[in-house]
Each structure stands twice: as C-alpha cells, then as structure tokens.
Amino acid sequence: MEVTDDIGTTLAAFTTGPLIAVATAWFFSAVIAGVIAEIRGRSGFGFFFTTLFFLGPLGPGFALVAPREDRGRPVAPRPGTVDVRPVMEGRRRFTCPRCGAANDIPEAHTSYDCWRCDEHRKVRPA
DSSP: OOOOOOHHHHHHHHHHHHHHHHHHHHHHHHHHHHHHHHHTTSOHHHHHHHIIIIIGGGHHHHHHHSOOEETTEESSOOTTSOOOOOOOTTEEEEEOTTTOOEEEEETTOSEEEOTTTOOEEEOOOO
C-alpha cells in the first residue's frame, strides 16, 4: 500500500470544518440580531444584514443596545423637543426659541434663563 503525503488534502481537511462552523455561527448571530431588533421595534431585516456583513457575533449585543423606535422615530423624546410631562402647579412652560428646550418657570416670574442654552428671555406676566 502506498502512502502519499499531500499537503493540500490535509490542509483542506483541517480548514473546511472550522470554516463551516464559523460561517454557521455568523449566520445564526445575524438571525438572532434580526429577531431581537424586530422585538425591540427596530428594522429586523436591516440588523440581519448589518450583522451578517459587518458585525458578526457582536450583532445581537448591538441589537440589544439600540434604542427602540416607533415607525422610524425614537420612542423617548430627543433633546430639544418639548416633552409631554405635565406642568407642576403654580408654574408655566415656555419653549426656548433658540434651542427648543422646555423651561418651567414660576407664574410670578417675568423672565427666565434657558437651562440648556442660557439665553435670557422675557415673558408676559401670568
């Protein structure tokens, strides 16, 4: 019986199995990231392809950390937008025209300094 020492066959045997295992893990992490993103209100299809081509096994972690969305808009109010929390009794709310921040001031005050941009504004008495 003749023994051949073919390095190509040996190398192929040692690399095919691990390559298939890595590709399978990469694909399943993309599927998991897509499912997590879909549950959290993000684009599951987008996270699937982003994970498949770029993130790999890190994709599910990024899908968990990504902020929730509702129809393409974040659920939590962004800085600079007026939130919907109620105004406390004895106070008035003004929106700063410069930065858009909501400022709650006592009703007796006739001016305020914006908490975000520090602009001084005069307001009519209540």
